[in-house]
Amino acid sequence: MYDKTVAQLSAGLQAGQFSSVELTRSFLARIAALDGVYNSFISVAGEQALAAAAAADERIAAGTAGPLTGIPLAHKDIFCTDGLRTSCGSRMLDNFVPPYDATLISRFKRDGAVTLGKTNMDEFAMGSSNESSYYGAARNPWDTGAVPGGSSGGSAAAVAALLAPAATGTDTGGSIRQPAAFCGITGLKPTYGRVSRLGMVAFASSLDQAGPMAHTAEDCAWLLNSMAGHDPRDATSAPRAGEDYRAGLEDSLKGLRIGLPREYFGDGLDAATGACIQQALRELEALGATLVEVSLPHSHLTIPTYYVIAPAEASTNLSRYDGVRYGYRCDNPSDLLDLYTRTREEGFGEEVKRRILVGTYALSAGYYDAYYKKAQQIRRLIKQDFMDCFAQVDLLAGPTTPGPAFPLGAKTDDPVAMYLEDIYTLAVNLAGLPGMSVPAGMVEGKPVGMQLIGQHFGEARLLNVGHRFQQATDWHLRRPANLAVEVA
Amino acid sequence: MITLRPRCLLGQRFPVQKTMAIEQDEIEKIAALARIRIEPAQVGQVTRRITEILRMVDQLQAVDTSDIEPMANPLDATALLRADEVTEVNRREAFQAIAPAVENGLYLVPKVIE
Amino acid sequence: MQWETVIGLEVHLQLATRSKIFSGSPTTFGAEPNTQASAVDLAMPGMLPVLNAEAVRYAVMFGLGIGAEIGRRSVFDRKNYFYPDLPKGYQISQFEAPIVGRGSFEIQLEDGSTRSIGITRAHLEEDAGKSLHEDFHGQTGIDLNRAGTPLLEIVSEPDLRSAAEAVAYLKALHSLVTYLGISDGNMAEGSMRCDINLSLRPAGSDTLGTRAEIKNVNSFRFVEKAIRHEIDRQADILEDGGQVVQETRLYDADLDETRSMRSKEVANDYRYFPEPDLLPVVIDEAFIEEIRAGLPxxxxxxxxxxxxxxxxxxxxxxxxxxxxxxxxxxxxxxxxxxxxxxxxxxxxxxxxxxxxxxxxxxxxxxxxxxxxxxxxxxxxxxxxxxxxxxxxxxxxxxxxxxxxxxxxxxGLRQVSDSGALESMVDQVIAASAAQVEQYLAADPDRRKKLVGFFVGQVMKLSKGQANPQMVNELLAKKLV
Structure with missing residues (x-):
């Protein structure tokens, strides 16, 4: 029951092969039995999940069920869940139980999906390895000595370890795509504004976007159907209705023009990983696509641009954590300044504090023009590079990451080395484009991912290409060892 | 299959074009602005790491951006406004149940001196 | 030395919208603490602002009311600082691209003369909550009901030259915004609050002196008093050869003095940058014309x-x-x-x-x-x-x-029946021989004064209902 896609589980529920309560119980049992190793969940919903499953079973019996009714899902611990702790991987919110749901959570509830629990993540989504989590790093199910990627590492590990059939993540600079690649699953970052950010704890407002993480592109389409759509309570939400992302999955790839940015295939790319991507590209060619070399000439500016904009926005987004209205408060503050400075010293971890300081610096008097304004200008150049490519091609393809998952602790002492991990994913966020990672090979027993980058609001096309690719390949069907534990 | 000309993105560790080395006292000023206390013994290390990040970021200075409009939103979208309607109800009890310190409906903080 | 006073005013005007500028909370004054503070107003994690259309409309009405240029593309910025009454740690305001640009309007002074006062700009922003300093075991209480109330900050040019002009300006502004119906203008409830920028310079000089800012003055009377006091304070310093310190001062109405707000002297660096949660507000000609057509x-x-x-x-x-x-x-x-x-x-x-x-x-x-x-x-x-x-x-x-x-x-109708009046006049003349004699002996000028006595007597007789003009005419005819 646990090694099935969302689409298969939905069919099983509708056909009465099993109930949502049984399904939910089976995943809860696996989490209880196995997550001690993977540390992929911060909170498990338990009774709340079973109650939701029972309600879903009633809907199924009454014939009012939708495609996701009764499907258990894991949500990144960045989405506020009414009555269920939302820590964002931080001590600052360790005691925070929101009295409201994020729009994304409400939408899944509306459609009858069941929340299994909240997954581990880098603190406030700042990280590429899950190691900045207050709750300790999640482990990569393919190699528990390696990172699962980040920041949505818990969601990726939970799906890869078959502790949830699918999950949600958020992606500010690669936080869905990179862990999806490292854990051998499929992850989609939609166009900026496609999925509501309301109730999603903010990291960098102009870059953050929520998306689905699952075994297959088809499952991502199913989840995105629930998630996408205009939310009048998020002013940056795109004012367009959702669409049926399943509708075009089977479309032919004949005549599709795929651009290969030459900057994404350079020296920094691990040779074995590069070979996997080349092989995957040949598959796409075999499916009828034409490959065209293109260029993103400002790629070398992506990391510095991102590491000004993201920390700048984060530095002020995180000002609200002051120990006054919710969350962590230091003991016995001597005065107001002490309340602020100690609450924030003790409540935030190192990486978060570092980024707040960098962002504060970049926005401060005398530096604004040299850093923030400059980065916003170069951001336009980076976006324009993509627009120039899309004048020639339908989508872009390349590696998701420079290599497979790295060992735990390998980069924790070198922030800049950690930042370089996101070299291929950051630009997509700066340009607001949709990007997807699909499993595309194995290197040293660990998965690697191919990244597909679409045009604004071109999610359906990406899912179509991912789906056709998965019909022709079996990378997405590979499973880590030692998972086939049947739990009573 | 086409052959891609390799172009280095990662090999270099960002040559320093113009060092905007940040001094320790500047970090202390920024930390005060951000209301984050730094353990005195840590200030040196924090300064070193931030200097490294700023060095990486300083590559931006080499680019001429004089005619480029800054981009705040990736879609260059414009605002949709909300109708002037009261849609919220009083949920003080729920909100204050998760507050660190409240009394008589007020949030409490150490005495503020004006 | 003769000093010239130079004053510019910043007025924070609460707009009379039903809901807050970025949330659907009510804006009613005087509610129980924190009962009008929603998740957005409390800056709960993940909460986002959405701009109230009516606040934009009101700001444009004001702009048209002072003949200002309307910002066709106005942008919200974050103004970052920590204070317990500011839940997000930043105020959403407008910095580089305000919704209302330069304008002016006419004020009238006591002597009936008029002056045109320049408005530098007006921008939309959110109000902060309130800190209550009554003793809660040595702590301060925070009420966030006011947080997020829409404000229009109206900044004048340094065109005002006296306390009287400043008050005339505020009264004219009050009159304008209440005409437009965009604010209740209730100063006692803080709907209109004023910061005063004041400096002195030698009469005839073109350069501006160092100014002090006096914060949060909340009535016409206090504005007048605070300005008079501050003029004296600065003049004393300058007369003694001293220098005015550029600083923020607080007006204390109880002591009728301004005093330095040392706590805010820590250098502020607001780190303004475009608010990424809100998109630029684009205002087109049609929208402006529709508002213009509806202006009173x-x-x-x-x-x-x-x-x-x-x-x-x-x-x-x-x-x-x-x-x-x-x-x-x-x-x-x-x-x-x-x-x-x-x-x-x-x-x-x-x-x-x-x-x-x-x-x-x-x-x-x-x-x-x-x-x-x-x-x-x-x-x-x-x-x-x-x-x-x-x-x-x-x-x-x-x-x-x-x-x-x-x-x-x-029965108050005036008696205009000439017969009835004539008999009353006759009656009075008959009963006042001495006065008649005096009257007849007087010169024409003095007669005009003396006739009042007879008019008064007739009015008394008629219980005030006699037509005074006819009485005058009859008396003139008869007293010869």
């Missing part, structure tokens, strides 16, 4: 019209055009009686006087404009004298009905 007649226009159309003095026009309610009332009275000048006089003296004594607002006035107009009409057609009219007005105020009802019920 504004105080300055009304003042000029009152002078031109009704022949009122500049002073009267200024008083009557001060509020839309009063202007409407006056025009209704004038229309009902047909004589605007007498209507203006009655409204200013009797009506406003009575309202003042009764501590009532015009909206609570027991005498309708048509009633007052009806009363004046009876003066004009000689049915009653001005003196009797005041009695009738008193009765009207007590709710005794229309002028005609009261005149009839109390």
């Amino acid at each position: 007649e504004l105080p300055v226009e009304k003042r000029h019209r009152f002078i031109a159309q009704y022949g009122l003095s500049a002073y009267d026009a200024n008083v009557l055009a001060d509020s839309r309610d009063l202007a409407d009332y006056f025009e209704a009275v004038a229309a009902a009686c047909g004589d605007a000048k007498i209507a203006a006089n009655w409204v200013q003296v009797e009506l406003l006087g009575q309202l003042n004594r009764s501590e009532l607002a015009l909206a609570e006035c027991p005498v309708a404009a048509t009633q007052l107009g009806g009363l004046i009409a009876r003066i004009l057609d000689d049915s009653i004298s001005g003196k009797i009219a005041k009695q009738v007005f008193e009765a009207m105020w007590q709710g005794e009905g229309s002028a005609d009802d009261i005149i009839a019920a109390r």
Whole structure:
């Protein structure tokens, strides 16, 4: 029951092969039995999940069920869940139980999906390895000595370890795509504004976007159907209705023009990983696509641009954590300044504090023009590079990451080395484009991912290409060892 | 299959074009602005790491951006406004149940001196 | 040395929207603490602002009201600082691209002269909550009901030269925004709060002196007092050869002094940058024209019209055009009686006087404009004298009905029957031999004074109802 896609589980529920309560119980049992190793969940919903499953079973019996009714899902611990702790991987919110749901959570509830629990993540989504989590790093199910990627590492590990059939993540600079690649699953970052950010704890407002993480592109389409759509309570939400992302999955790839940015295939790319991507590209060619070399000439500016904009926005987004209205408060503050400075010293971890300081610096008097304004200008150049490519091609393809998952602790002492991990994913966020990672090979027993980058609001096309690719390949069907534990 | 000309993105560790080395006292000023206390013994290390990040970021200075409009939103979208309607109800009890310190409906903080 | 005072004002105006600028919370004043603070207002994690269309509309109305350029693409920025009444740790405001650009409007001074005062800009922002410093075991209580109330910050040019001009400016501004209906202008409830930037310079100098900013002055009277006090303070420093320190000061109404706010002297670096949660507001010509078409007649226009159309003095026009309610009332009275000048006089003296004594607002006035107009009409057609009219007005105020009802019920109609009047005049002359003798012996100038005695006697005899003009004419005929 646990090694099935969302689409298969939905069919099983509708056909009465099993109930949502049984399904939910089976995943809860696996989490209880196995997550001690993977540390992929911060909170498990338990009774709340079973109650939701029972309600879903009633809907199924009454014939009012939708495609996701009764499907258990894991949500990144960045989405506020009414009555269920939302820590964002931080001590600052360790005691925070929101009295409201994020729009994304409400939408899944509306459609009858069941929340299994909240997954581990880098603190406030700042990280590429899950190691900045207050709750300790999640482990990569393919190699528990390696990172699962980040920041949505818990969601990726939970799906890869078959502790949830699918999950949600958020992606500010690669936080869905990179862990999806490292854990051998499929992850989609939609166009900026496609999925509501309301109730999603903010990291960098102009870059953050929520998306689905699952075994297959088809499952991502199913989840995105629930998630996408205009939310009048998020002013940056795109004012367009959702669409049926399943509708075009089977479309032919004949005549599709795929651009290969030459900057994404350079020296920094691990040779074995590069070979996997080349092989995957040949598959796409075999499916009828034409490959065209293109260029993103400002790629070398992506990391510095991102590491000004993201920390700048984060530095002020995180000002609200002051120990006054919710969350962590230091003991016995001597005065107001002490309340602020100690609450924030003790409540935030190192990486978060570092980024707040960098962002504060970049926005401060005398530096604004040299850093923030400059980065916003170069951001336009980076976006324009993509627009120039899309004048020639339908989508872009390349590696998701420079290599497979790295060992735990390998980069924790070198922030800049950690930042370089996101070299291929950051630009997509700066340009607001949709990007997807699909499993595309194995290197040293660990998965690697191919990244597909679409045009604004071109999610359906990406899912179509991912789906056709998965019909022709079996990378997405590979499973880590030692998972086939049947739990009573 | 086409052959891609390799172009280095990662090999270099960002040559320093113009060092905007940040001094320790500047970090202390920024930390005060951000209301984050730094353990005195840590200030040196924090300064070193931030200097490294700023060095990486300083590559931006080499680019001429004089005619480029800054981009705040990736879609260059414009605002949709909300109708002037009261849609919220009083949920003080729920909100204050998760507050660190409240009394008589007020949030409490150490005495503020004006 | 002679010093010239240079004043610029920053007014924070609460806009009269139903809901807050970025959330659907109500904006009602005086609710129980934190009962009007939603998740957005409390800056709960993941909460996002969405701009209230009415706040934009009101700001544009104001901009058109002062003939300003409207920002076709205005941008919200974050102004970052930590304070317990600022839940997000930043205030959403406008920095580089405000919604209202440069404009100006006319103020009228006590002596009836007018001046044009420049407005540098006006921008939308959110209000902060309130810190309550009563003792909660040595702690401060925070009420966030006010957090997120829409504010229009109106910044004037340093065009004001005295406390009187500053007050005239504020009154004119108050009048404008209440005309537009974009604010209740209630200073006691903080709907209109004022920061004063003030400096002195030697008379005739073109350069500006160092200024001090006086924060949060909340009544016309306090503005006047705070300015007078600050002028004296700065003049004392300069006369002694000292330097004014650029700083923020607080006006203490109890002690009638300004004092330095040392706590805020820590250098602020607000780190303004475009608010990424809100998109630029684009305003097109059609929207502006629609608003322009719906604008009411504004105080300055009304003042000029009152002078031109009704022949009122500049002073009267200024008083009557001060509020839309009063202007409407006056025009209704004038229309009902047909004589605007007498209507203006009655409204200013009797009506406003009575309202003042009764501590009532015009909206609570027991005498309708048509009633007052009806009363004046009876003066004009000689049915009653001005003196009797005041009695009738008193009765009207007590709710005794229309002028005609009261005149009839109390038998106050003026006696204009020449036969009846002649017999009363004769009676008075007969009973006042000594006065008649004195009158006849006097020169024409003195006679004019002495005739008053006879008029008074006739009025007394008629219980005030004799037509004074006819009495005068009869006396002139008979006293020869």
